Amino acid sequence: MAHKLYYAPGSGNSFKPALVLRQTGQTCTFQKVDVLTGESRNAEFLKINSRGQVPYLITSDGRGIGESNAIAWYLAQGTSLVPDDPVTRAQILQWMIFEQTSLEPNISPARFFTHIVPSLRDQHAAELPGWLEAGSRGLGILDEYLYPREFMVGDGYTVADIAVYGYTHLAEQGGFELARYPAVGRWMQRVQSTPGYANLDALLPS
Ligand SMILES: N[C@@H](CCC(=O)N[C@@H](CS)C(=O)NCC(=O)O)C(=O)O
Structure with missing residues (x-):
């Protein structure tokens, strides 16, 4: 099966x-x-x-x-998405947790109520600024971190890139301005160029 x-x-x-x-x-x-x-x-x-x-x-x-x-x-x-080195593995988990605490809980609802079901946007109008502010803070941390790097952890593409990319690449649909995060933009292009x-x-x- x-x-x-x-x-x-x-x-x-x-x-x-x-x-x-x-x-x-x-x-x-x-x-x-x-x-x-x-x-x-x-x-x-x-x-x-x-x-x-x-x-x-x-x-x-x-x-x-x-x-x-x-x-x-x-x-x-x-x-190769989960290398053997214990520190690398822990750093991958660190960024996967960052994704679930600083990015996804803000980008996902902002996108859901503006792009997926815009008819519910007004019902969530009071929450939207908080999601945008907290999500932008997370994207700013990510941008600064990625500035000198090719990928999230170590020197290659790992499952941390996939996890962080999941909602980051959809953020514009939630009202986030990705142009404000140039290192994030360059990294997203690298993710999109990976085989498969x-x-x-x-x-x-x-
Ligand atoms: N932390 C969870 C979040 C999962 C989640 O929010 N799933 C949404 C779709 S993206 C869902 O199932 N929503 C329907 C519901 O909660 O009833 C994860 O990373 O998988």
Whole structure:
């Protein structure tokens, strides 16, 4: 049995494991979950993932993994995306945690309520400035960090790049001005030039 990835179209979180799968050449079946109609919270899906969120992976031996960065890490192990050096591995985790605490919680809702479901934008108008401010702070930290570097950690492309890229490359759709972060822009181009790269819509059919 192949791995099975539950995903949502348009989701930066779902994109991360999908890109790892593509770039490491692993087979996987993809199962779309329509979060916009509440499918991720219905009784059937809650039996699969009680957290009610995607992405969610059922491994080839039938076990489940939630959280995009945990799934991406699992799928990337044993490849050059997760090098053996213990310090490098810890630094990769450091940036994956940064992504989940400083970027994703701000970029994702700003994008969701302005680009994916703009009809709900007004209901979230009071929260938007906070997301933009905190997300911009995260992007500023990332820009300064990336200025002298080619990739996030060490001297090559790792799963940290995939995790951080997941929502960073979608930030303009949330109202962030990526032109303010030139080192981020150059790094995103390097990620897009890595072998096997494919964009979100190609990897996550709607
Ligand atoms: N921290 C989680 C966030 C997952 C998440 O927010 N998933 C969204 C789609 S991007 C979702 O499932 N939303 C539907 C819901 O919460 O019901 C991760 O990195 O996987």
